[in-house]
Amino acid sequence: MSTKITAAKGLAAAHELTEDRQKRLKELKAEGKKIIGYFCCSAVPVEFFTALGLVPQRIMGNAQEPISKADAYLETMMCPFIRSCVDLSFKGQYDLLDGLVGAHTCDSMQRIFDIWKYYHHPGYSHFVDMPHVVRPAALKFYKKQLDAFKKSLEVYAGKEMSLADLVRAIKLHNENRELLRKLYDLRKQEPPLISGAEVIEVVLAGVVLPVEEHSKLVKEVITEVTARKQPRKHGARVLIVGSEINDVTFIKLVESCNANVVMDDLCTGSRSFWHDVELTADPLDGLVGRYLEKTPCPRTFRDFPGSSQKDIENRFRYIKEFCRDFKVNAAILYIMRFCDTHELDAPDIKAYLESMGLPVLHLEDDYSASTTGQLKTRVEAFLELLG
Amino acid sequence: MTDKPTAEQKTRPKTTAVKSTKTANEAYGKYVKKMYVRAREAVVNGSPVAWVMAGALADEILLSMDVVRVFTENYAGVCAAKKAAAPFLEAAESVGFTNDICGYARTGIGFARMRKELGTIPPNAPEGGMPVPTFLVGRSTSCDIGFKWYQAMERYMDVPFHAIDVIMPPFDTNLKHMLPSYIEYQTEELKAFIAFVEKVLGRKMDYDKLTQVVNTAQESISTWHKCQQLRRAVPSPMGTEDHVVTFVPAYFMLGEPDTLQFYKELYAELKDRVDRKIGVIPNEKIRLLWAGGLPPWHNLGIFNYFESLGAVCATEMCYNAWNPYPEGSVPSGDVVERIAQSNLYRFSQYYYQDQPSNRKASHKGDALPVSWLSGRPVSAQYIENLVEEYKLDGLVMHATKSCRACTIGQISYRDLMQDHIKIPILFLESDIIDERDFSETDTKSKIDAFIENVASLKERRRQF
Numbered sequence: 001m002s003t004k005i006t007a008a009k010g011l012a013a014a015h016e017l018t019e020d021r022q023k024r025l026k027e028l029k030a031e032g033k034k035i036i037g038y039f040c041c042s043a044v045p046v047e048f049f050t051a052l053g054l055v056p057q058r059i060m061g062n063a064q065e066p067i068s069k070a071d072a073y074l075e076t077m078m079c080p081f082i083r084s085c086v087d088l089s090f091k092g093q094y095d096l097l098d099g100l101v102g103a104h105t106c107d108s109m110q111r112i113f114d115i116w117k118y119y120h121h122p123g124y125s126h127f128v129d130m131p132h133v134v135r136p137a138a139l140k141f142y143k144k145q146l147d148a149f150k151k152s153l154e155v156y157a158g159k160e161m162s163l164a165d166l167v168r169a170i171k172l173h174n175e176n177r178e179l180l181r182k183l184y185d186l187r188k189q190e191p192p193l194i195s196g197a198e199v200i201e202v203v204l205a206g207v208v209l210p211v212e213e214h215s216k217l218v219k220e221v222i223t224e225v226t227a228r229k230q231p232r233k234h235g236a237r238v239l240i241v242g243s244e245i246n247d248v249t250f251i252k253l254v255e256s257c258n259a260n261v262v263m264d265d266l267c268t269g270s271r272s273f274w275h276d277v278e279l280t281a282d283p284l285d286g287l288v289g290r291y292l293e294k295t296p297c298p299r300t301f302r303d304f305p306g307s308s309q310k311d312i313e314n315r316f317r318y319i320k321e322f323c324r325d326f327k328v329n330a331a332i333l334y335i336m337r338f339c340d341t342h343e344l345d346a347p348d349i350k351a352y353l354e355s356m357g358l359p360v361l362h363l364e365d366d367y368s369a370s371t372t373g374q375l376k377t378r379v380e381a382f383l384e385l386l387g
Numbered sequence: 388m389t390d391k392p393t394a395e396q397k398t399r400p401k402t403t404a405v406k407s408t409k410t411a412n413e414a415y416g417k418y419v420k421k422m423y424v425r426a427r428e429a430v431v432n433g434s435p436v437a438w439v440m441a442g443a444l445a446d447e448i449l450l451s452m453d454v455v456r457v458f459t460e461n462y463a464g465v466c467a468a469k470k471a472a473a474p475f476l477e478a479a480e481s482v483g484f485t486n487d488i489c490g491y492a493r494t495g496i497g498f499a500r501m502r503k504e505l506g507t508i509p510p511n512a513p514e515g516g517m518p519v520p521t522f523l524v525g526r527s528t529s530c531d532i533g534f535k536w537y538q539a540m541e542r543y544m545d546v547p548f549h550a551i552d553v554i555m556p557p558f559d560t561n562l563k564h565m566l567p568s569y570i571e572y573q574t575e576e577l578k579a580f581i582a583f584v585e586k587v588l589g590r591k592m593d594y595d596k597l598t599q600v601v602n603t604a605q606e607s608i609s610t611w612h613k614c615q616q617l618r619r620a621v622p623s624p625m626g627t628e629d630h631v632v633t634f635v636p637a638y639f640m641l642g643e644p645d646t647l648q649f650y651k652e653l654y655a656e657l658k659d660r661v662d663r664k665i666g667v668i669p670n671e672k673i674r675l676l677w678a679g680g681l682p683p684w685h686n687l688g689i690f691n692y693f694e695s696l697g698a699v700c701a702t703e704m705c706y707n708a709w710n711p712y713p714e715g716s717v718p719s720g721d722v723v724e725r726i727a728q729s730n731l732y733r734f735s736q737y738y739y740q741d742q743p744s745n746r747k748a749s750h751k752g753d754a755l756p757v758s759w760l761s762g763r764p765v766s767a768q769y770i771e772n773l774v775e776e777y778k779l780d781g782l783v784m785h786a787t788k789s790c791r792a793c794t795i796g797q798i799s800y801r802d803l804m805q806d807h808i809k810i811p812i813l814f815l816e817s818d819i820i821d822e823r824d825f826s827e828t829d830t831k832s833k834i835d836a837f838i839e840n841v842a843s844l845k846e847r848r849r850q851f
Contacts, residue, residue: 073802077487077788078795104557107531111759111795114558118758118799127557132527132534137575138552144568148561301527301534304548308541311548338487338791344535347483348542364485 010220011198017205018247021060022096024209028055029096034157036099036124039085039113041272042295043103043130045287048150050211051169052157058207059094060246060268061085063367073119078338079108080367081244086112089120099124099156101149105299106341124156133301134293143288150284163283170277170286172211177273179218180206184270186225187262188326191232194225196240196261197248203269204246235259236386237327241319241349242334243267243342249369250334253376257383263326265319271295298341315345316352323356330386332379333362359386403468404628404687407667408660410653411629418635418649419465422457423514429455435521435588438537441706442528443551444577444730446641447604449524451597452584457517458639459536463494467684467820469513475501476821484539490789490820492536499543522587524580525550529762530792549583552576553730558738558757558764566731573727581723598722600642605729609711610650611637617657618701619777622666624657627677627700628690634706672697673780673841676773678812679760679797680785681705685822689815692831696838701777704761705793709733710744738764745769758803759796767807774810781811781841788818811844813837 008016017023025035037059038044049056061084070087088094100122102113113127129145131138154160183202186193202221206214236259245251246268251261264270275294280286292300296318304311322328331353335342346362353360361382365371406412429436435454439445441461449456466472472490475497480486482500484493498517501509508516523546525534534550541548553576556562556569581592614633618625625633633653636646660666675693677700683689690700710733712718718728736742738757745755745768755766773779782804784797801812815833817825 073799075786075791075794075798077786078791107792108795114757114759114764115796115799118756118803125559127559129554129557129560131554131572132552133550133576135576135579137572137579141568141572144565148565298535299531301525301538301550301552304538304541306547308545311538311541335485337485340488340492340531340791341535343485343488344492344532344539346485348539350483351542362483 010217010224011202013217014198014201014205014221017208018201021208022093024213025055025057025096028210034098035096036101037094037097037122038101039109040103040105041267042297042299043105043128043291044101045146045149045277045291046211047166047169047173047277047283047287048153048161050172051161051165052153052159054099054153054157055210056207057097059085059089059097059100060204060207060244061367062088062093063247063249064369065091066368066370073115074112079106079336080338081246081336082108082112084367086116089116094120097122099126101126101128103128104130105297106339108338124153126152130292132299133303135303139288139292142292143284146284146287166283167279169211170279170283172215174276176206176211176215176218177276179215179222180273183218183222183225184263186222187260190237190327191234192237192260192262193228193232194221195232195255196238196251196264197255198225199261200245200248200251200264200269203272206273232260233258236330236383237262238383239263239265239319239323239326239328239331240269240334241265241331243336243339244367245269245334249372250365250375253372254332254379254383257376257380259330259383263322263328265296265322267297270322271297298345312348312352316349319349319353320356323353323358328358330383331358331360332382333360335362335364337364337366404631404690406629406632408625408629408633408653408656410649410656411625411633414632414635414649418640418645419461419632420514422461422639423517426455426457426518427515430518436518437522437524438517438520439524440526440528440533440536441638442533442553443524443526444528444553444573444726445524445526445551445580446639447597447600447726448577448581448584448592450642451600452588452590452592454521454584454588456639457520459495459517460491461635461639462498462514462517463491463820464684465513466494466498467822468687470685470822471511471513472685472820472822474509474511486821487789489530489532489536490787490818492532492539493789494820495536496540496543499540503543519544520546522547522549522584524548526553527551528553528555530790532792547583547587549580551580555734555763556731558755558766562735562739562741569731570724570727573730574721574724577723577726594722601722601725603644603647604642605711605717607637607641607647607650608709610647610654611708612711614650614654614657615702615708617654617661620661620664621674621778622664622668622671623674623699623701623777624660624665624667626667626690626694627682627703628687630703631682631687631706634708637708638706667699668694668697670697671699673838673845674699674701674778675813676700676770676777676779676782677703677705678770678782678784679704679800680787680793680815681761681790681819683785683787683817683825684819686817686825686827686830689830689834692834693838696834698838698841700783701779702773704765710736710742713743734763737769738766740766744772746772756803756806758799760800762793765800767803770804771808774808779810780845781813781837783813783815786814786816788816788824789821790819811837811841 069090478497479493
């Protein structure tokens with residue numbers, strides 16, 4: 001991928017885009033493109049934006065930027081990631097946005113949508129009401145929600161989303177997801193060919209680029225990394241489980257302790273691309289299946305299968321499979337403070353992973369640079385025990 | 388297990404408020420205690436018991452199938468009021484449930500853990516504790532905790548568990564277009580729940596009984612609403628300290644004949660007080676709305692502190708009565724669909740522009756300005772109407788550390804109010820259950836300064 005501003009490719013381009021998230025978006029905006037901000041990985045079908053020629057930008061915070069403005073608008077005892085998003089919005093970081101899309105993914109997200117609208121008056125906005133269960137009636141309801149969202153976006157874009165355009169967009173995003181999974185495959189080797197820090201930069205580049213440009217970048221990275229002659233150091237093979245890690249600081253911290261982060265279960269990582277949209281006769285069915293049914297977000301309730309043990313196996317089996325496929329030998333739960341959803345899951349995930357014989361470190365963090373020192377001490381101590 | 392307080396329980400400081408109505412004073416013994424007594428009796432008799440969360444829309448369904456209900460949030464409130472929550476909070480925190488998780492959930496999880504490990508109800512558990520249920524009923528209303536709590540608690544329970552998705556349309560949904568899909572979905576969810584209960588109990592729902600229960604429930608809500616309207620009188624006949632116990636039958640025993648009777652008695656008492664101009668305090672100077680956040684169950688006496696300064700919380704947004712259907716417009720038809728419709732009607736009245744509660748002569752334009760109060764979007768117009776009807780002088784916001792659902796939005800609501808009506812707002816901070824987050828000195832200082840400010844403002848307005 002190269003833009004007018006830089007000729008960087010592959011990993012270098014990904015790094016530039018995480019340092020300056022607005023870089024490519026500013027160019028696209030100057031070309032007349034509309035930029036639509038959206039929250040969350042698992043509820044808003046980005047395919048709709050692509051199908052209508054709109055550019056999606058996933059709204060994210062910045063853990064390295066101290067919160068200074070959000071305190072005047074938001075309570076402190078809430079998701080620090082969302083507070084950071086709002087803080088950045090008051091600092092002009094999201095002034096490029098022409099519209100805002102939210103979804104009912106968690107309490108904080110649900111409330112912030114209305115609060116953001118009240119203060120920023122986006123030109124376009126829509127909230128996707130997402131069911132919490134995956135029963136047949138819920139799938140039907142969510143399909144109607146997506147249909148309403150699609151129609152609303154068409155009115156905004158001033159054109160209809162043709163079936164062909166939507167199918168094309170689904171294929172483009174599926175291709176992008178497959179490329180990211182191929183990139184992750186490079187982590188299966190020992191030592192992995194690519195670091196966890198590099199991977200997260202590549203994944204995060206995707207939230208500030210049109211999908212085709214991101215796919216091109218991922219292909220460049222795969223080629224670049226596959227050709228590497230200098231292997232990474234051997235070390236503990238770590239899985240990170242959590243929600244929103246959207247910069248490299250924590251991952252680099254782990255990898256500085258004689259470890260390689262070889263896999264993740266993060267909203268900003270694998271959860272955002274692990275499942276494709278099935279190509280169904282009515283594309284909305286495929287989108288419903290991918291965004292509601294398949295994505296293993298803890299906000300979605302799976303019917304209780306009769307026992308606690310079976311329920312936990314049902315909910316977390318995919319993490320066991322990650323551990324097996326990526327030869328994980330240690331896990332870190334990175335849980336954001338004030339995130340009830342993940343905090344209530346954490347003890348069960350810890351117990352589940354420990355029952356597989358994995359040592360597990362359960363960390364709580366408040367998504368800020370000030371805790372880096374404390375986290376390092378705990379991670380070091382944990383990884384030292386592994387020997 | 389005895390109902391009489393133990394020696395240890397007797398020595399605990401009292402944290403409940405002094406109430407002004409006879410009905411409220413008797414409500415704890417007649418209704419709250421009853422919930423736990425009959426749950427224990429049900430277990431002895433082999434009758435089914437369900438642990439339920441408020442707002443699950445399950446009440447009428449469970450009552451119709453003779454399932455005794457225990458509302459675990461109520462139990463956490465009882466524990467906090469009796470200064471007995473700490474062991475349960477610690478039991479949850481010590482196994483990794485961090486201290487910013489909902490206090491209700493930590494209390495429930497901690498209780499369940501202790502009960503399992505001890506093999507019996509934990510000693511000194513208020514009201515004899517909660518017996519092991521036949522099944523659990525979670526929900527998605529208002530907060531994420533609604534099913535995540537029970538999901539996490541299952542490690543100590545291992546009983547059947549169903550979560551009902553209870554939906555509330557976003558405030559700017561085109562309800563004219565989308566409402567049918569909401570009603571359809573909510574109805575299907577309730578039917579799925581009925582199927583679950585039928586499977587667990589091995590018997591079918593009696594729909595005639597359910598219809599009767601739903602009718603009784605709707606009459607209870609109407610009667611309760613009338614009680615609420617009486618609090619508009621000056622002086623107000625009842626304050627929020629009474630409300631936090633008088634809401635119990637509607638929220639936790641809906642559909643029972645005793646609940647209807649309770650609100651009839653409350654109405655009669657409040658009507659009498661209004662007719663004789665008996666207020667909460669003899670010299671009511673300031674009237675407030677408990678606008679944001681759940682009550683501090685660990686220190687309900689702060690309502691009396693407001694009253695010692697001449698201020699009464701004349702109404703509230705937490706666990707509040709909602710507007711019933713206008714006369715003659717109660718939906719008929721499929722009884723399960725009626726439950727779904729009435730829930731959607733209930734939520735929409737806080738922010739849907741066509742609802743009478745949101746109409747205001749000054750409002751122009753299509754979309755109402757909203758922010759979030761106590762777990763739902765609330766339009767500025769809704770609050771403006773309340774301020775006018777109840778002659779309110781100020782709003783009180785209670786930010787609670789472990790209840791994000793009912794706290795997020797309070798600060799931005801301040802700006803919303805500034806843009807619409809200039810009304811003083813007090814911001815308090817503590818928690819719903821965990822008294823470690825409460826500072827009596829700080830709280831009282833803030834109340835003192837606020838009441839002084841409001842009194843001074845009222846005086847200036849009176850003069851000019």
